[in-house]
Amino acid sequence: xxxREVLELLRENARYDTADIxxxxxxxxxxVEAAIEALEAVGVIxxxxxxxxxxxxxxxxxxxxxxxxxxxxxxTGYDDIAERLARFPQVTALRLVSGDYDFDMEVEGDSIRxxxxxxSEKVAPVPEITQTVTHYIMTSYxxxxxxxxxxxxxxxxxVSP
Amino acid sequence: MTLEPADRVxxxxxxxxxxxxxxxxxxxxxxxxxxGEPDFSTPWAARDAAIQSLEHGRTSYTANRGMRELREAISxxxxxxxxxxxxxxxxxxxxxxxxxxVDLAFRAFVDPGEKVAIAQPSYISxxxxxxxxxxxxxxxxxDEADDFRLTVDxxxxxxxxxxxxxxxxxxxNPTGAVMSRADLEPIAEFxxxxxxxxxxxxxxxxxxxxxxxxxxxxxSAKHTSIAxxxxxxxxxxxxxxxxxxxxxxxxxxxxxxxxxEAIAAMNRIHQYGxxxxxxxxxxxALEALDSCADDVATMVSQYDRRRRFxxxxxxxxxxxxxxxxxxxxxxxxxxxxxMANEFAEELLHExxxxxxxxxxxxxxxxxxxxxxYATGLEELRExxxxxxxxxxxxx
Ligand SMILES: Cc1ncc(COP(=O)(O)O)c(C=O)c1O
Numbered sequence: 001x002x003x004r005e006v007l008e009l010l011r012e013n014a015r016y017d018t019a020d021i022x023x024x025x026x027x028x029x030x031x032v033e034a035a036i037e038a039l040e041a042v043g044v045i046x047x048x049x050x051x052x053x054x055x056x057x058x059x060x061x062x063x064x065x066x067x068x069x070x071x072x073x074x075x076t077g078y079d080d081i082a083e084r085l086a087r088f089p090q091v092t093a094l095r096l097v098s099g100d101y102d103f104d105m106e107v108e109g110d111s112i113r114x115x116x117x118x119x120s121e122k123v124a125p126v127p128e129i130t131q132t133v134t135h136y137i138m139t140s141y142x143x144x145x146x147x148x149x150x151x152x153x154x155x156x157x158x159v160s161p
Numbered sequence: 162m163t164l165e166p167a168d169r170v171x172x173x174x175x176x177x178x179x180x181x182x183x184x185x186x187x188x189x190x191x192x193x194x195x196x197g198e199p200d201f202s203t204p205w206a207a208r209d210a211a212i213q214s215l216e217h218g219r220t221s222y223t224a225n226r227g228m229r230e231l232r233e234a235i236s237x238x239x240x241x242x243x244x245x246x247x248x249x250x251x252x253x254x255x256x257x258x259x260x261x262x263v264d265l266a267f268r269a270f271v272d273p274g275e276k277v278a279i280a281q282p283s284y285i286s287x288x289x290x291x292x293x294x295x296x297x298x299x300x301x302x303x304d305e306a307d308d309f310r311l312t313v314d315x316x317x318x319x320x321x322x323x324x325x326x327x328x329x330x331x332x333x334n335p336t337g338a339v340m341s342r343a344d345l346e347p348i349a350e351f352x353x354x355x356x357x358x359x360x361x362x363x364x365x366x367x368x369x370x371x372x373x374x375x376x377x378x379x380x381s382a383k384h385t386s387i388a389x390x391x392x393x394x395x396x397x398x399x400x401x402x403x404x405x406x407x408x409x410x411x412x413x414x415x416x417x418x419x420x421x422e423a424i425a426a427m428n429r430i431h432q433y434g435x436x437x438x439x440x441x442x443x444x445x446a447l448e449a450l451d452s453c454a455d456d457v458a459t460m461v462s463q464y465d466r467r468r469r470f471x472x473x474x475x476x477x478x479x480x481x482x483x484x485x486x487x488x489x490x491x492x493x494x495x496x497x498x499x500m501a502n503e504f505a506e507e508l509l510h511e512x513x514x515x516x517x518x519x520x521x522x523x524x525x526x527x528x529x530x531x532x533x534y535a536t537g538l539e540e541l542r543e544x545x546x547x548x549x550x551x552x553x554x555x556x
Contacts, residue, residue, distance in 0.1 A: 009466070013538075020542070023473035024466040158185035158515050159178050159195035161285050161334075 002027055006035040007044065011145070014048040053148040055139060061108065062115050062136065063092075066123070068103040069131040078102070081128050090118045101133070112136065173289040177521025181505065185515040192544040194532045195515040197334060199408040199489070201463075203445070204456035207409065210448030211441045220440055225432040226424075227255025227416070228443050234450040235416055243366060243386050244379030245399060251421035254428050255438045255446075259364045259402035259415030264290050265427040265434075266360050266398050266417065270326060271296035278321035279328040280311045281523035282335050282492075284362065287328050288523065299324050302525040308483050309338035309492070309525070313347045322355040329387060332365035332487020335522045335531035337468075339369055339487040342385045349390040359397040361387050364415070365488040367406035367457055370465045384487075388418070395420050398427075403442075405488075406457050407449045412442035464489050467534040467541060474545040475532075478552055489535045492519060494528055496552060501527055507555075512547040 002025060009021050018036070022029040039045040054061040070081055078096050085105065086094050093106035105123075109115040116134070124132050140148055178195075185191050202208075214220070226232060232249035239245040247253050256262040263286060271277060273295035279287050281300045291298050301319040303309045311329065321327060329348075331340040340348075352359055366384040379389070388397040402415025417427060468485065475482040475493045482493035495504040501518035508514050519529030534541060 016538075020470065020538075023470045024538075026469050154200065156193075156196050156198050156200070157182060158191055158193040159182035159517060160197045161176070161178055 002031065003035045003039060006032055007039060010036070010045070010048075051144050051146045053140070053143070055148070060110060062110065062112050063140075064107045064115050064119075064137060065135045066103075066105040066107055066119060067101040067131075067133040067135075068105055068123070068129055070102045070128045071130055072128065076128055081126065084126065085123065088118070088122060090115070090122075101131075169293055169295060172292050176285055177502075178285060178517055181509065181515060181517060184506070184509055188513060190513045191509070191515050192513060192536075192540050192547070193515040194534070194536060194541070194544055195517050196533050196535055197490075198410045199405065199460065199535050200537060201408045201460050203409050203412070204407065204449060204453040206452050206456075207407065207445040207449040211412070211445040214441050214444035219444065223255075223437045223440055223443060225428055225437055226253065227438055228440075228447070231255060231443050231447045231450075234447055235418075238450050239399075239401070239418060240380075242380050242382040243363075243384060244389050245386055245418060246394075247418040248421075252418060252424055254417045254419075254424050254431060255443065256402075256415050256417060256431065257435055257438045258404065258413045259362065259400045260286060261431070261435060261438075262398075262400045262402075262415050262417040262427070263287065263360070263362060264293075265430050266400075267291055267294040267296065268430050269423070269426040270358060270360075270398075272325075275326075276324035277326045277328060278316065278319065278324040278357070279523070280315075280330070282309070282333075282519060282526035282529075283328070283523055284330055284334045285522060287330075287362075296326075300524045301327075303336070303338070304525065305483055305494075305529075309333065309336040310340050310344050311348055313351050316348070316351050321351075321357070324357060326360055327352060327357050328360045328362070330362040330364075332369055332384070334365065334488050335490050335517070335519065335526065336492040336529075337485025337488050337490045338483075338492075339371060340385070340387075341371075342390070345385060345387050345390060349387060349393050352396065353392055357396070359387055359393065360400070361397055362400045364400060364402050364405050366401060368461060368464060368489060369487045370461075370468060371486040398423060403446050403449055406460070407446075407453060408460065409442070409445065409449065412445055413439055414442040414446045464534065467536075467538060470538065471532065471534045471541060471545065474549075478545070478549045480548075480552065489533055491532050491534065492529045493532060495530060496555070501529055505530060508548065508551050512551045514544045514547050514551075 005025050009016055018029050018032045021032045085091055090107050092108050095104045097104045107115055119134055232253045235253055236247055236249045267290040271294040275296050276299050277291045277296045278299040278301050280303055288298050299319055301315050301321050303311050369383040388394050388399050398417055398419040400417055403409040471491050472482055480493040482491055485491045495501050501520050505516050505518040517531040519526030
């Protein structure tokens with residue numbers, strides 16, 4: 001149960017230090033450290049990354065969501081196709097989904113040209129892939145649960161009853 | 162002058178909070194832990210219901226007592242959560258904030274010169290409310306040694322036996338104290354023995370964090386209402402509302418629960434003074450009860466984490482603080498040699514952290530600060546780091 005709480009707090013902010021998490025959960029700092037180590041060891045926690053609002057960065061960053069349809073045969077399953085696609089560094093997320101298409105893939109690159117080329121030259125030719133539909137991300141409003149707007153100002157009275 | 166304020170009005174000075182508000186407003190680098198208001202926004206479903214009610218033009222007065230559907234929803238909610246059984250027809254009054262309900266109760270039940278005992282430190286509106294109604298305040302101090310819970314000894318010492326009414330507020334603003342069923346039993350006995358009536362402000366009832374409480378007694382929440390104790394229902398008015406747990410302060414919606422005749426007396430004033438509570442807010446409140454329990458639960462768990470964080474930091478800083486278990490305030494002691502208001506004022510000047518000195522909440526509050534944790538964790542961290550620095554520099 002405490003592992004779950006620690007996980008929730010890290011998801012809220014992976015930079016909370018262990019002392020703060022201990023204060024918030026009434027655990028000992030050593031217990032928090034142990035919980036984090038355990039979560040990392042069993043592979044529940046796979047890494048720590050900042051939530052980035054690319055629109056605020058000078059450098060261009062192009063991101064796309066790609067819908068993929070695939071056909072399977074006796075030799076090739078979803079996992080095989082996924083494994084092949086996930087190896088590309090351009091692919092930042094890959095999920096098997098239910099509905100009108102099979103995979104939901106996120107791709108990143110420095111330009112539209114780079115991303116388009118990647119999809120047409122590396123992804124589309126994969127024999128099992130029957131169709132790709134690419135959606136370029138124009139503006140991101142929320143990432144990983146964090147809203148990317150200007151941040152609402154606190155308009156409460158500074159002192160109130 | 163013809164518009165000479167009545168003596169009752171002149172007897173009440175500006176609130177002690179006002180001064181800190183003014184100092185804090187002068188600067189723009191202030192982190193405020195002086196707010197008695199959630200930092201969460203109103204659950205979206207409730208806002209949406211308010212918008213829809215406007216879109217459909219549902220903007221006329223409702224029944225004086227509030228929309229029937231809302232009263233029914235309140236009736237079900239308080240029964241499920243707090244084991245409070247009140248009928249929608251005659252025992253519930255929907256008001257413009259718990260504030261209006263509190264004011265109505267003083268005006269409905271206090272005759273000029275009658276005494277009203279108030280467990281203090283307490284929310285700042287009770288005392289003026291009693292004075293505006295022509296009553297006389299009997300402060301009943303609570304003590305840090307008892308974790309700011311009310312005791313029968315304090316009631317006796319203060320002469321509360323002669324009062325008509327006793328005002329309770331648990332979970333408490335400003336201390337964060339809560340009262341368990343076992344704590345309330347002797348108080349109820351005193352109330353019955355001395356034939357008092359009770360006004361119980363339970364607006365922070367959802368914000369009760371004590372994991373060890375044994376006081377569910379039929380309700381799903383940890384909070385116990387004094388009205389659920391034997392023979393207390395007929396002599397108690399319970400106040401609650403949507404400001405705190407549902408983060409709806411500006412929508413101004415609260416309610417009173419009580420025996421039919423008492424509610425009728427309050428409604429007699431309400432129907433002339435207010436007619437009915439804001440209609441848009443009533444739609445929002447109905448939705449809040451229907452579908453926002455998860456939002457409330459999420460906010461409550463966030464408050465609980467912040468509470469633990471803040472308590473732990475005050476202990477590290479060396480400012481003793483009892484284990485506040487309700488509302489969203491902690492009530493640490495100021496270091497030796499300080500008056501609460503001096504400490505609060507210097508802290509605001511030097512470090513830009515606003516807190517409220519405990520003495521503005523009445524007897525028993527001197528030497529303490531009310532620190533609200535209805536503020537994001539990042540600000541709390543920074544504010545406590547500044548308080549730590551301030552205390553270290555003045556040690
Ligand atoms: C104890 C207590 N009662 C009542 C209120 C006012 O509530 P409402 O917004 O419902 O009028 C407050 C607000 O701070 C409070 O702390």
